[in-house]
Amino acid sequence: MNEIKEWIRVRFAPSPTGQLHIGGARTALFNWLFARHHRGKFILRIEDTDVERSSEHFVRSLIKDLRWLGLDWDEGPDVGGDYGPYFQSQRGDIYKYYALKLLKEGKAYFCYCTPEELEEEKRRMQREGKPPKYSGRCRNLTPRQRRMFESEGREPTIRFKVPEKGITSVKDLIRGEVCFENRLLGDFILLKSNGMPTFNFANVIDDSLMGINYVIRGDDHLSNTPRQILLYQALNFKVPKYAHLPMILGSDGTKLSKRHGATSISYYREKGYLPWALVNYLALLGWSTPDSQQLFEREELIQKFSLERVGKSSAIFDPKKLEWMNGEYIRRSKPERLVELLLPYLERAGLIGRRIDPSTREKITRVVELEQDRLKVLSEFVDLADFFFKRNFTYDSQAVTKILKRQYVPSLLGEMRKRIERMSSFDAESLEKMARSLSEELSLSTSKVFHPLRVALTGKMKGPGLFELAEVLGKEETLRRIDRTLKKLKTEYV
RNA sequence: GCCCUCAUCGUCUAGUGGCUAGGACACCGCUCUUUCAAGGCGGUAACGGGGGUUCAAUUCCCCCUGAGGGCGCCA
Numbered sequence: 001m002n003e004i005k006e007w008i009r010v011r012f013a014p015s016p017t018g019q020l021h022i023g024g025a026r027t028a029l030f031n032w033l034f035a036r037h038h039r040g041k042f043i044l045r046i047e048d049t050d051v052e053r054s055s056e057h058f059v060r061s062l063i064k065d066l067r068w069l070g071l072d073w074d075e076g077p078d079v080g081g082d083y084g085p086y087f088q089s090q091r092g093d094i095y096k097y098y099a100l101k102l103l104k105e106g107k108a109y110f111c112y113c114t115p116e117e118l119e120e121e122k123r124r125m126q127r128e129g130k131p132p133k134y135s136g137r138c139r140n141l142t143p144r145q146r147r148m149f150e151s152e153g154r155e156p157t158i159r160f161k162v163p164e165k166g167i168t169s170v171k172d173l174i175r176g177e178v179c180f181e182n183r184l185l186g187d188f189i190l191l192k193s194n195g196m197p198t199f200n201f202a203n204v205i206d207d208s209l210m211g212i213n214y215v216i217r218g219d220d221h222l223s224n225t226p227r228q229i230l231l232y233q234a235l236n237f238k239v240p241k242y243a244h245l246p247m248i249l250g251s252d253g254t255k256l257s258k259r260h261g262a263t264s265i266s267y268y269r270e271k272g273y274l275p276w277a278l279v280n281y282l283a284l285l286g287w288s289t290p291d292s293q294q295l296f297e298r299e300e301l302i303q304k305f306s307l308e309r310v311g312k313s314s315a316i317f318d319p320k321k322l323e324w325m326n327g328e329y330i331r332r333s334k335p336e337r338l339v340e341l342l343l344p345y346l347e348r349a350g351l352i353g354r355r356i357d358p359s360t361r362e363k364i365t366r367v368v369e370l371e372q373d374r375l376k377v378l379s380e381f382v383d384l385a386d387f388f389f390k391r392n393f394t395y396d397s398q399a400v401t402k403i404l405k406r407q408y409v410p411s412l413l414g415e416m417r418k419r420i421e422r423m424s425s426f427d428a429e430s431l432e433k434m435a436r437s438l439s440e441e442l443s444l445s446t447s448k449v450f451h452p453l454r455v456a457l458t459g460k461m462k463g464p465g466l467f468e469l470a471e472v473l474g475k476e477e478t479l480r481r482i483d484r485t486l487k488k489l490k491t492e493y494v
Numbered sequence: 495g496c497c498c499u500c501a502u503c504g505u506c507u508a509g510u511g512g513c514u515a516g517g518a519c520a521c522c523g524c525u526c527u528u529u530c531a532a533g534g535c536g537g538u539a540a541c542g543g544g545g546g547u548u549c550a551a552u553u554c555c556c557c558c559u560g561a562g563g564g565c566g567c568c569a
Contacts, residue, residue: 199566316505371531453528
């Protein structure tokens with residue numbers, strides 16, 4: 001009745017040791033969708049406790065990629081919030097406080113083992129066919145032993161005492177109840193010898209203190225979960241609800257990695273994928289609607305998303321389907337919008353200048369209208385449409401041998417040139433009329449007439465509507481290109 | 495080695511104790527067309543194996559197999 005509604009708070013907690021990749025983006029997306037669906041809060045937290053590998057550069061790159069995808073957060077490093085700081089590297093005192101607390105309560109202890117000793121111990125256990133977990137030999141050191149180790153200059157870690165008996169069960173929203181035997185877990189480290197917290201510890205402290213009540217993350221964290229639950233219990237914190245998402249795999253069925261080619265989000269941005277196409281595709285990796293709907297508007301996806309409909313089995317990332325979806329969104333885009341997105345590609349290819357005048361913009365828009373159906377990825381536009389912008393485009397060699405080198409072509413192009421010159425209005429319709437009547441007069445099939453003109457104007461055998469593209473080129477340029485082709489035929493291909 | 499998870503077309507998936515097992519990508523035809531796309535129409539293609547339970551299992555249970563993940567002073 002008077003139950004206070006608990007607001008849903010979820011987070012995405014990447015470590016800045018690399019670029020945002022497909023898997024991370026999918027995790028971020030599901031958290032974001034869940035938060036937006038329930039009108040809860042989506043929090044970004046940077047887990048930069050690995051001093052060796054973390055870098056500020058990756059923090060910026062992560063933020064940039066998430067923003068680009070349109071996944072906005074309510075609290076985080078750049079936007080602030082009431083539960084900060086949102087960098088783990090700035091929360092050192094908090095972790096120390098709780099580690100000490102556990103120490104005082106006898107739930108944790110100093111461990112003086114060196115990495116080398118631990119490595120050796122692990123190898124031995126594996127040789128003996130035992131589970132490679134920490135033996136717990138520092139669990140019950142006498143004060144004298146402690147002093148001895150310290151006088152040797154050993155920097156201790158703090159380990160958590162895992163109960164030797166009992167079972168810890170994870171009630172997962174996607175997988176149901178999953179049980180783990182505590183005795184197989186082994187005492188794990190809370191604070192490294194350099195004073196930094198480990199993932200399991202910092203994660204639990206921060207999630208608790210930040211009020212995270214749903215933990216949505218990759219399947220690869222499922223086996224960490226019992227350790228974390230044990231920590232929540234030792235600290236008297238409320239255990240959050242868990243949802244472990246199925247993994248995304250590469251085409252060979254192994255964990256998605258660099259080996260599978262492009263995995264970073266920035267790659268897809270640069271290649272010319274639309275952010276929403278990527279989001280829409282990622283949403284379908286592990287989640288579906290009862291009718292297997294494929295395309296979603298933003299609000300529609302938020303409204304329809306639910307954890308109940310997340311599947312259990314891992315999914316293979318299929319670049320082909322992503323490409324199809326991108327083409328789908330490109331076709332649905334307004335040409336004017338596409339022009340904005342395409343300008344940087346044209347500029348980089350040296351096809352247009354840094355600043356363009358209204359008439360150039362108008363021309364580009366018309367070109368986009370003609371090429372839109374063929375575009376799957378923005379970067380392809382350059383190859384598809386460069387001839388519109390290049391006066392001296394090259395002729396496709398196939399096109400030359402198959403089309404241009406035919407006997408009748410020079411006289412045909414000559415005749416066309418004459419007729420085009422005489423035309424009072426130069427538009428697609430009249431051009432087509434002219435070309436069709438010419439084919440009739442000469443008793444040549446339309447393709448025998450159209451193809452040479454296409455190659456003369458574009459250098460290619462395929463492309464958008466011939467007459468439409470000629471109209472965009474304009475009368476003067478069309479004539480010039482015919483002349484250029486004629487000249488080429490005379491000088492080079494005799 | 496030990497622990498955990500998963501299993502429907504090539505891929506993403508829907509689905510049910512009885513269905514012609516549905517959709518999407520990819521692929522292959524046909525169609526439209528000057529070409530390439532896009533579009534329209536159609537097609538090939540799946541319940542991993544073995545035991546149960548049941549009148550009936552792709553669906554429920556067990557085993558096997560296969561695949562993935564974890565077993566760090568990485569996250």
